Amino acid sequence: MAAQTGTVLHENVREEIMRRVRSGEYEVGQALPSTASLSEEFGVSAITIKRALRDLQPTGILRSVPGLGTFVREHRRFIRDLDFSLTSHADALRLGLEPSISLVSLTREKIVDPAFDPLEPPGHLMLCVRKIIFADRTPIMYDTSYLPRSLDDAVVEEFGEKFIGDALRARGTKFTRTKLLIDAAPASEQARETFTIPNGYPTLRRLYRLDTTDKSFCVYGVTESPFDRLACMVELDAEPKKSRR
Amino acid sequence: MAAQTGTVLHENVREEIMRRVRSGEYEVGQALPSTASLSEEFGVSAITIKRALRDLQPTGILRSVPGLGTFVREHRRFIRDLDFSLTSHADALRLGLEPSISLVSLTREKIVDPAFDPLEPPGHLMLCVRKIIFADRTPIMYDTSYLPRSLDDAVVEEFGEKFIGDALRARGTKFTRTKLLIDAAPASEQARETFTIPNGYPTLRRLYRLDTTDKSFCVYGVTESPFDRLACMVELDAEPKKSRR
DNA sequence: GAGTGGTCTAGACCACCCT
DNA sequence: GGGTGGTCTAGACCACTCC
Numbered sequence: 001m002a003a004q005t006g007t008v009l010h011e012n013v014r015e016e017i018m019r020r021v022r023s024g025e026y027e028v029g030q031a032l033p034s035t036a037s038l039s040e041e042f043g044v045s046a047i048t049i050k051r052a053l054r055d056l057q058p059t060g061i062l063r064s065v066p067g068l069g070t071f072v073r074e075h076r077r078f079i080r081d082l083d084f085s086l087t088s089h090a091d092a093l094r095l096g097l098e099p100s101i102s103l104v105s106l107t108r109e110k111i112v113d114p115a116f117d118p119l120e121p122p123g124h125l126m127l128c129v130r131k132i133i134f135a136d137r138t139p140i141m142y143d144t145s146y147l148p149r150s151l152d153d154a155v156v157e158e159f160g161e162k163f164i165g166d167a168l169r170a171r172g173t174k175f176t177r178t179k180l181l182i183d184a185a186p187a188s189e190q191a192r193e194t195f196t197i198p199n200g201y202p203t204l205r206r207l208y209r210l211d212t213t214d215k216s217f218c219v220y221g222v223t224e225s226p227f228d229r230l231a232c233m234v235e236l237d238a239e240p241k242k243s244r245r
Numbered sequence: 246m247a248a249q250t251g252t253v254l255h256e257n258v259r260e261e262i263m264r265r266v267r268s269g270e271y272e273v274g275q276a277l278p279s280t281a282s283l284s285e286e287f288g289v290s291a292i293t294i295k296r297a298l299r300d301l302q303p304t305g306i307l308r309s310v311p312g313l314g315t316f317v318r319e320h321r322r323f324i325r326d327l328d329f330s331l332t333s334h335a336d337a338l339r340l341g342l343e344p345s346i347s348l349v350s351l352t353r354e355k356i357v358d359p360a361f362d363p364l365e366p367p368g369h370l371m372l373c374v375r376k377i378i379f380a381d382r383t384p385i386m387y388d389t390s391y392l393p394r395s396l397d398d399a400v401v402e403e404f405g406e407k408f409i410g411d412a413l414r415a416r417g418t419k420f421t422r423t424k425l426l427i428d429a430a431p432a433s434e435q436a437r438e439t440f441t442i443p444n445g446y447p448t449l450r451r452l453y454r455l456d457t458t459d460k461s462f463c464v465y466g467v468t469e470s471p472f473d474r475l476a477c478m479v480e481l482d483a484e485p486k487k488s489r490r
Numbered sequence: 491g492a493g494t495g496g497t498c499t500a501g502a503c504c505a506c507c508c509t
Numbered sequence: 510g511g512g513t514g515g516t517c518t519a520g521a522c523c524a525c526t527c528c
Contacts, residue, residue, distance in 0.1 A: 010517085045519070046519090048516085048517065051517095065525090066526085067494050067525030118324060118478065177482075179479075181476055182476060183477070199303075203429060231363075232428070233424070233425065233426050233427075235424050236423040236425065254497075280513080289499090311515060
């Protein structure tokens with residue numbers, strides 16, 4: 001039958017199911033046996049099986065679809081460079097993937113999320129652009145960016161259609177500094193909807209602040225990605241140029 | 246009574262509890278009402294209350310202790326610089342916190358975690374040092390580092406007691422390159438034990454590869470932190486020095 | 491209509507903590 | 510002993526998908 005290392009039933013079931021997925025016993029894309037049959041096989045109630053399966057959802061290896069079944073998810077993860085100057089349409093193509101962007105909303109908002117605090121955001125209203133970035137048709141980032149309100153509509157459109165780096169370059173703006181705050185977080189409401197992930201699903205966030213040569217032009221934002229869709233890479237120099245001691 | 250926006254009971258309860266915590270109605274450090282009384286108040290079964298509370302655990306705002314109650318967690322998050330050259334004992338002190346390190350294990354292992362793949366790890370056995378890093382007495386990082394096997398014991402001890410950057414400097418070794426892969430992930434087994442966090446709790450991971458002037462001396466490793474304990478910050482230059490086009 | 495997963499409940503039992 | 514949260518169960522109902 002099943003592994004019986006622990007004393008808690010749903011944990012034993014969870015571990016055993018995970019083992020079967022990892023070992024390939026349950027194949028990617030295929031449906032697991034129904035909760036009813038698993039219940040019979042493990043000799044525990046159907047509810048306990050469901051509990052175990054639900055607890056596996058945040059690991060990203062399973063996805064349950066009501067009325068259909070529970071499936072082993074395939075996971076393909078994209079790796080992006082942290083540097084915004086390299087994050088562009090051209091860069092995505094270079095990596096061999098087809099990027100696309102879908103505008104979600106254009107509003108005027110203040111930055112209220114306390115996660116921004118270390119970036120010292122302004123207290124006033126800003127243009128808020130929300131968009132979804134796809135790679136090869138699959139959504140990989142949910143981006144919320146805040147721009148100065150002094151932009152004319154044509155430029156705003158551009159920010160909704162392009163990567164921020166590209167939009168700024170098209171406008172002739174140059175970065176002076178890029179400050180990034182990287183953390184993990186349970187999926188936000190929007191992320192849950194965008195990526196159809198369950199409550200509490202781990203996501204990778206990148207909060208940014210882009211300063212430009214134009215003192216009054218400063219861009220803030222946050223990019224959220226499901227942990228299994230995106231990671232980011234950065235290469236640091238041998239010795240820091242600026243001494244912080 | 247309670248909010249009734251949705252149609253799913255445990256979600257309504259979850260949202261309402263979250264609202265109360267955020268609004269300060271349930272104070273930090275204080276125990277929530279018992280599941281029994283919440284059950285009565287919301288007019289749902291105790292199981293549904295427990296379900297809602299359990300689903301809130303991965304958000305980090307609650308902690309349930311069997312036999313005691315469910316409490317509102319205080320969260321204080323540390324922010325570290327990504328650059329390893331700045332990650333040191335002295336640096337921690339500068340930030341006004343008291344760092345300490347506790348050695349967990351010293352073994353010989355191969356790097357098997359596929360998460361390391363983008364860093365191109367070697368296939369052979371390495372010295373594996375696992376340690377827990379504390380800040381002001383609270384554990385904030387679980388670090389697993391892999392070192393060349395050619396080290397003498399005295400030096401190995403040093404790696405167990407010090408930050409990697411400090412240990413390398415003490416050995417007179419210089420970095421030539423630091424490659425970092427940052428991602429989020431559900432808590433590993435060790436992280437769950439170390440930080441006493443529940444299954445599926447989001448963590449921030451930093452996988453690293455440190456190359457040194459000594460060609461044969463290369464350090465790999467991964468640092469895992471609960472999402473609510475650590476974030477990392479990095480500042481990038483105006484223009485990339487190296488062209489990658 | 492038969493099968494699927496998701497929700498909700500009542501009730502029982504346990505281990506734990508405090509007095 | 511009386512409180513707490515955690516587990517497990519049987520059984521009922523629902524919405525959904527597929528045939």
